[in-house]
Amino acid sequence: xxxxDRWFIVIPNMLGNGLSTSPSTVAxxxxxxxxxxxxxxxxxxxxxxxxxxxxxxxxxxxxFGWSMGAQQAYHxxxxxPSIVERIVVNCGSARTAQHNFVFLEGIKAALTTDAAWSxxxxxxxxxxGLRAFAxxxxxxxxxxAFYRERLYETIGxxxxxxxxxxxxxxxxxxxxxxxxxxxxxxxxxxxxSASALYGGDLPAALRAIxxxxxxxxxxxxxxxxxxDNRAELxxxxxxxxxxxxSIWGHRAGNPVANxxxxxxxxxxxxxxxxx
Numbered sequence: 001x002x003x004x005d006r007w008f009i010v011i012p013n014m015l016g017n018g019l020s021t022s023p024s025t026v027a028x029x030x031x032x033x034x035x036x037x038x039x040x041x042x043x044x045x046x047x048x049x050x051x052x053x054x055x056x057x058x059x060x061x062x063x064f065g066w067s068m069g070a071q072q073a074y075h076x077x078x079x080x081p082s083i084v085e086r087i088v089v090n091c092g093s094a095r096t097a098q099h100n101f102v103f104l105e106g107i108k109a110a111l112t113t114d115a116a117w118s119x120x121x122x123x124x125x126x127x128x129g130l131r132a133f134a135x136x137x138x139x140x141x142x143x144x145a146f147y148r149e150r151l152y153e154t155i156g157x158x159x160x161x162x163x164x165x166x167x168x169x170x171x172x173x174x175x176x177x178x179x180x181x182x183x184x185x186x187x188x189x190x191x192x193s194a195s196a197l198y199g200g201d202l203p204a205a206l207r208a209i210x211x212x213x214x215x216x217x218x219x220x221x222x223x224x225x226x227x228d229n230r231a232e233l234x235x236x237x238x239x240x241x242x243x244x245x246s247i248w249g250h251r252a253g254n255p256v257a258n259x260x261x262x263x264x265x266x267x268x269x270x271x272x273x274x275x
Contacts, residue, residue: 001266007061012047014068016182023121023178032178033121040068040190044075059083062273063211066090066253067224068183071190078192081210086272090216090265091244091253093228095191095202100223103140107133108184111177122177130177134168143220145247155257206235213239214272216265218252242268 002009013020015038023035051057063084065073070092077087114129116122152163193205213236215229226243233239246252246261255261
């Protein structure tokens with residue numbers, strides 16, 4: 001979607017994701033349950049230091065992100081409006097909606113009811129909790145129509161159970177559960193207005209964005225909804241709403257197995273970079 005022959009591309013890892021500083025990588029005494037709550041704003045402020053102090057850049061042509069990456073793109077434009085020319089918010093929102101928060105409470109509860117959860121952290125992999133976490137998530141990340149049309153069969157799975165076990169359970173069983181809890185906290189507390197700059201005034205934070213904003217929700221996303229972005233749009237100076245016409249739910253924004261949605265997003269991003 002982004003031409004690396006033309007653009008200089010920087011891909012940072014989020015705090016808590018297991019590759020960057022995370023409960024699983026920090027030395028005691030701040031590992032596991034002692035790992036602090038880290039906000040999306042914390043991530044973006046560190047990314048700003050990377051971009052400016054380490055790489056010596058003073059302008060960003062585009063900040064592009066999907067899901068929690070989309071939340072980061074929104075935070076970049078709100079916290080550092082003078083250096084961001086464009087953002088693409090791909091299946092994300094400026095503030096985590098209450099319904100989205102409740103969804104996250106559900107998967108967190110499934111994880112932390114495992115017997116391995118004690119004193120605010122996991123001392124060993126919570127296998128049963130991770131399997132439950134994965135199966136609940138599978139019902140939210142993809143739409144009702146995706147399952148009705150049995151699209152999992154088009155990407156190589158023999159049955160629904162095969163898809164749940166080898167796609168969803170396999171994906172989460174290899175994750176560190178303490179990292180997942182940390183990332184859920186970050187996601188739940190995402191809010192571009194939660195800073196001294198805006199004092200919780202979301203419309204003011206949206207109005208302060210100078211960047212050209214492309215909002216790309218999936219029409220069937222169950223937790224980052226089109227209506228969330230539609231409510232943000234009137235407060236943006238330069239905003240365009242282009243929903244992805246897809247039944248792949250939240251995964252429409254990460255179309256590794258879905259060429260139709262990949263083309264739609266790539267074309268929209270190309271137009272946005274040309275503006």
